[in-house]
Every structure is written in C-alpha cells, then in structure tokens.
Amino acid sequence: MLDLKYIRNFSIVAHIDHGKSTLADRFLQLTGTVDQRELTEQMLDDMALERARGITIKARAVTMHYEHQGQMYELNLIDTPGHVDFHYEVSRSLACCEGALLLVDAFQGVEAQTVANAYAAMEHNLEILPVVNKIDLTHARTDEVCEEIEQSLGFDAADVLRCSAKSGAGVDQVLAAVIDRIPPPEGDLRERLQAMVFDSHYDEYRGAITYIRVINGSIRKGQKIKFLRTGSVHDVLELGHFRPRRQPSQQLQAGQVGYLICNIKELGHVHIGDTVSTVEDSALPLPGYEEPKRMVYCGLYPSDGENFEELREALQKLAINDPSFEFQPETSDALGFGFRCGFLGLLHMEIIQQRLEQESDVDLVQTAPNVTYEVDTQDGRRLTIHTPQDVPDAGEIEEFRQPVVRVSFVLPGDYIGPVMKLCEDRRGKYVRTEYLSPARAMVVYDLALAEVIYDLYDKLKSATKGFGTMDYELLGYFPADLVRLDILVGGNRVDALSIICDRADADRRGRAVVKKLRKEINRHMFEVALQAAIGSRVIARETISALRKNVTAKCYGGDISRKKKLWAKQREGKKRMKSVGSVDIPQKAFLAVLESGGEK
C-alpha cells in the first residue's frame, strides 16, 4: 500500500502556446518516465490534429515517479484541454487534482485564458502554483509578468516560480514545489470504492478506456464495478497507470489516477463525471455529473444525396470517440437529407469537420452554425431550438431567449477603445475593466453567444493587432428581441439559409447576406431575385441579371477536347450545387449568412 502522503495529483493550466506541452514533456524526461529517444516532441498531445493545431483537445493523464529529499513520490499529471469549448472536461479534470500549475509566458504575460483557468482552479479549491515560463526568451519580461500575476490574480509576485521548459532551467524547482506546496490527496483506503471518471477514449481493440481518479477505497483487476449514474455493471478486465502508455497493474487505490478496461463497446456508455463504485452496497455518487452542453449547431449534408448513408456511418464513427458530439437526421427542402449536428463550440465543430474530411470521402455542404435558443409559446410550451426552421410563427411566441456569455478580453491598454466599440456594436453589456499592469487591461462584457461565435474572435484580433485574447463562460438564457430572417432565392424560401438574429440587426444582416449571395450564385439564363424577409416583409433585395450571351465562337478540331474538359468541369461543379426552383446554388453560398454586414 502506498501512503497517500507520497502522491501528488496536479494539472497544468495555461493560455494556448504558453508552453504547457513542452513543460509536460520536460517532466516526463526529468522523472525518467520516458527517455530522450522516446520523447517525440509534445508527448501528451498524441492526436495528430492536436499536434497540427498546437493545442490539447482531450484530457490526458500520466503517472511519474520522482525522488525528492530521499523519498519516492508518485506524481499524476492530468492534462486539461486549453480551449473554452471543452470547459466541462477542464472542470472534471481539475476535480481530480489537489493543485495546478498556472503557466504564463514570460513575454505574452497574463492572457484571457490564464485568468479563466486560474478562476476555474480556484473554484475547485486547488493549490495554485504560478509559473512563468520561457524566461530565456530574448524579449522575456519576467519581472513585469510576475507583477501582472500579482495584480490580476492576487498571488505574491515573490512566490512565482520561474523556468524555461525548453532549456530545462528551473524545471526541477517546479517539480520540488509540486511536492512541497501541493497537498497530498485525502481519502480513505478502507472506505467503499468511489472513483471519478474524468475522461475516456476509444481503442479499436479494447473498446472504451475509462480514465479514473480513485477518491476512496480501492479497485482491483477482476472486480465487478458499477457506474452509478448509468447504473451499468461491468467486470474490470484490466486496470493500470498511464506511463504515458498503458501499464497494467493489480489495483488502484485512493488518491491514485489510472485507467479501467471493462469491455465497453461504445464510448457513449462512459459518462465523464460519473462515479465508479462497487455493485453491492455502493458509495454515494460524487457531485458534478452533467451532460456536456452543446452550444453550437449546424447542418451537415452530403453534396451528393447518394452519400447519405456513408455520411451517417462516418458521423457514427466519430460519435463513438467523442460523446460530446451529437447528430440527428434532418431534412431541408434545399439540401435534401442530412444531419443536424451539435458541438461544444466552434472549435469543436471545426475539429469534427476536419476529421470527417480526413476520414471519409464524403463531400459536405455545411450550413451556417447557430446557437441553441429557447422559446416559450403562447400555449405554454417550452421549446429548445437547434435550427432556425423550428422557430414558430411570431404570433405564437411568448418569449424568445438566447444564451448569453460573460466574455473576458485581455489586451494592451491602448486597444480598450476599439474592443469596447466591438462589444457595444454587438449590444454587449459592460461589466468592468481591470488593469493587470499599467499597460495591460482586462475588459469584461456580457454578450449574446451568437454574436461571439460568428466573428468576434477574428474581429478582436484585427482590432488589437493580434494582441487581444478572449475567453467566455455561459451565464444563462435571457430574453431578447429575436426574429427569424428568411432568404428567398427566385421567390422560393431556402430553409438552409434562414438565420435567427436580433431584430435591430435584421436589416443590416439581410442586406449583407443577399449581397454576398449575389456574388456566390452564378448568372442564370433568367433573372434571379434574392430577397431577405422577416415573415412576409421583404427587407432587402438584390437581383442577379440574366445571362445574355454565353457562346464559344470558335470550335474546330483542335478545340474539341479542350472545350469538352471545360464543360465536364462545369458539369461537375453544377452537380455539387443545390437546386432551388431552377436556381443552382453553390455550396459555399450556404455560409453566406455568416456575412455580418460589417460594423454599424
């Protein structure tokens, strides 16, 4: 039996690119968990996509052994996703730790996600060790950044650790601080088994691999266990530690972190936040289990209707690996049969789409993303709206609510004006401004999530020359004056082009969308009217004039194969378009509704 006082469970939280993965790699190396030869760069990010984007998407865990002052310690590093989309997973990971390293780049300083992550760690009552990384950078401003940390988060600048994960300088002090300053886990070996599921992934050969932190008691190989929330019972076929590859052992005890393999064939059956206990005389479930919230929805349709089943299979495969992604069949007049897909956020949506493209050959049409709305109807029903098509007629709506988020922007003080304008333009509600240091400020606004997902991040980057960062948390659903804006092409409403927007924005959005569509849709042999309408009221109109002349003058022997190739290409392009009435709409046009119409 391992004494709990020789275990430390911790995670590293940081803004993107502040060096979290590099520091984790350095730990693996310093503790001899992997040797230099094995150390592919950024060991913990083992998904190709994560590497490509330089971000961690799924939580990972690793067990390391480290000798400190003559005593061997077991250190469990639980990695957390760095992006707000995966907020729920972050919070589950943090719930398994007693401490966290708050990593801050010595040049970039405190950023929006630094603050958000620090607050999340505080909420979980973790011991937080602020660490300034990259102190060997030429432009490092380590002392200033320590001041920023003190000003913004209230840590004593003198207690801030300093290291360079890249060169290794100061990393052993960081490990020493983990042992000295982070408390050991509390738990009772003699209590009934109680373990938290904080992540899972799918292995093609072994099925679901469940990540757990044992809170009380112990769990042994061959034992029968029960997932308390789902009520399902399983045999433990294998358990062990991640080092960082799976290393089987006989048991896991209170305070330890590791994995379970139970012959579970679908990842959907493992719920993050669930509690594992014994079958008979079970312990109480741990607090904190909730379904991950899908905040963003979009339609995905096969370009070629014949690929519907193929797309379904591809989506199913993805869902097995990622239970936070969901999909349901839906039909669109314009696009035919497809799926309404729910995501944790925009990044999550982008990741799923990329995987679909990489892993299947199905050519996709994507509709513009929308958030989930709530509608109370006159007759007392409460509707959850995932797609503009489901919005009832204006007369039936008692109250229309949208998700509102609290957004924190961290930026150089010079850019406060432009960022406030961005938010005011989006009907943001000002909350506060704080100075992190004389030169850097945090501005907080409450904004409709819909405004945030469209283009706020890009607009923030251009308004602050790339220096501004943002993070947000959901506040809840609030009533707003919302309308469904419909788009008519050649007099026919195109359901896949409808959007929900604030009434005050409808004119601007409508004009922008029809203008954009005018560029995206080719001329036809007849005039094509493009209209934006609320109900039966047309608020914007553009016209695509008829194609009057389109004829190849010269067509002799040498021109035939060239012309044939050109026409074949046009035919292929046309095949991928969607016909509404007799108007061919290219796939790209379905994203035209993202056009915001610029600033007011």
Add this chain to the structure above:
Amino acid sequence: MKTEPDPLKPAAVVDESPNRSPDFSPHLPPRATYIHVPFCAHRCGYCNFTLVADREDLIPAYLHALETELQLLEQPRPVDTLYIGGGTPTWLDVDSLQQLLQIVLHWFPPRRQAEFTVEANPADVTPPRMALLTEAGVTRLSLGAQSFDPTKLRTLERDHTAGDIQRAVQLVRQHGQQIALDLIFAVPSETQSVWQDDLDRAVRSGASHLSTYGLTYEKGTPFWTRRYKGQLRAAAEEDELAMYLTAIDTLTAAGFEHYEISNFARPGCKSRHNEVYWTGGGYYAAGPGAARLVGNLRQSNHRSTTTYIRRLASGDSPVAEAERLSAEELARERLLFGLRRLEGIDEAQFPQQTGFQIDELAGPAVRHYVDQGLLARQDGRLRLTRQGLVVSDSIWPDLL
C-alpha cells in the same frame, strides 16, 4: 469554281467514289486532314494560337519534322477535304510553301471534287503565292481579314489594311478560288456602326463564306493582361450580343445561310472540312498542336513548335495528349458539336450513326431546355433556338 489538274501526282490510287456526306462514322478511315503551320510575322495581342513569330529559321526543320510525322501514316490517305491553317501558312516564303504543298499532297491526295482550303493573311496574298496555290489545286482561301476599319485593325495589331483585303480578294477571284473571310467583333471601343460597316463591306467583297468571332480575352495573352489591369475595356455583354445578332440578321438578309454558330455561307459554299468536326467525322492532323480523331482515338500534338521538331528529330512521338473515346462519348460529342450546326441533329439518323438514342444520352436535360425554349424539337430534328444559340455554352455541360 474550277479545279486545276493535280500537278503533284499522288502515289496511291485515288478512290473515285462520289463525295460523301460529312455524316460518316469516325471508325472509317478519315477522309479529312488538317495541317498546322505555326509561323506568323508577329503575334497579335489577342492571339493564343500555336504559333511562333519571328522564327523563320525554324521553317526547314519544321518541314522536315512534318514529313517525318506523315511518314507514320505508311501510305498516302486520299481525302475529301484538306485544310492548311495556322499561324499563317502564307507567311512561308514561296519555296517553303511549295515544299509544304508537295509534302501534304503526297500524303493526302485530294479525291475528286475535294475541298482544299489554305488560310492566308491578306498582306501575303501575292501573285507568285497565288500561282503556287492554284497550281497545287487549292479551292478555297480563308483570309484573316478581321475588319475593314483602320482603327479596329490597329487595335487588333493586324499588319494589313482594308486595301490589302480588297487586293487579295481580287487576286483570289482571278485565280478562281472561293473566298472565306474571318471577322472579329466586340473589339474595345468598337461601335455598332463600325461593325455594321464591316459586315456590309464583307458582303460586298464577294466572299462566299464568312466567320464572325466575338473577341475573347484568353489567359496568357497581352489583351488578357491589359484588360486585367484596366487598360483595355471589354465590350459590354449587351453590345456584344447586339453585334452578334446584327451579324446574323445582316448576313442572312444578304443571302448567306447561318449554318453554324459563327459561320455563314452562300448556298453550296459551307466549309465541308469544318462540317467534319461538327458531325463527328474522323480527321488526320499534323503539325504542332494539331488534333486528330482516327477511329475512336483522339490525339493532340505538342503545342510547342520547337518541342514538336525536337521530338520528331529524335524519333519520338509528337503526341502530347491522347484519349480513347467510348461509343457513348463519341455519341455525346456528336450530339454537342452537332447542335452547333443550326440545322441541328436528325433524330432518326442519330441512333443509326452513333448507336444511341438522344433521349438515352440526355433525355431530361434536352426536355428541360426544350421547355425553356433554348432547344427545339421540330420535324424530326433537335436544334438550338435563336435564344439558345446565344447562351449555348450554358447548355453543353448538361449534355455531356
């Protein structure tokens, strides 16, 4: 029209069978030939053809390469139509032109009543050249007139004048050949009246065949670049359309038959050679960039004159691209390119020629365009309507 006895006696026995309709199967040995001569005095700003300017030094090597290429035929192939185009075939000096004609006539002896066309630049039509062409049995001169308007000719960077055209026409008529004129419209800053004047003068010139081409801006040409940079302003679509319709109305009123999208002919004076292309016939071809259809094999030679020469000199094939066409592909080509002819396609004959029914190839698309009034089915024929004619390129992709 008179045909001089052939001075260059063909080596093979000439098939004396009567002239065939161009509606023959490509599976038979072709009876048409195109020869490409890639030389020009200079390259005009709108031109993207296969040609070299100011490289007369290459002429001997070209003629040698052409001869080498034709030797691949193994034996002479008698033809009903022979077409020497370019480039500017008449830019060759008299000796070279004579050599060219000898080579071509050896490998492609014209059958009786054959059509033999040579393209010419009006400025090059001189008595010695005309004597040579006449002696070789040329029946038709296709003159790259483009316009009679000095400003327009300057814009197009042509090196001839309206006077040159008139002199050339007169000389050709004296020698008894038919005259075909090419005209270009929708040139920057061209007005409707300039175009009307060109049409009227072309009608009066005595030409029996007229081709009218709207100016196109091809990628890679100086015109394309100048338009891109805003230095050239392309004609408005409405104006171009009006000019095209003016051409149709003026020329048909003057007794020309509008028989293909860009081609007009007096009765009995259609280009039989070009009809072969549009009716799915086979044809031989030689020279840089030249394309042939022999049986179900379509090949194009390399477009670079120097590569063409080099390949043949080192015993390599000049072919750059080749595709073998299925019966269905051949039938579709026959449908598409056949519809460029105003008389359209004989619905009863089509299956006999191709083995496919039109409806089986493109039934829904054809019905759709008939409903839209762009195609018409009448008297057993499928053809473009006047409305369909001007937007025909929007129809073809759906028939492929």
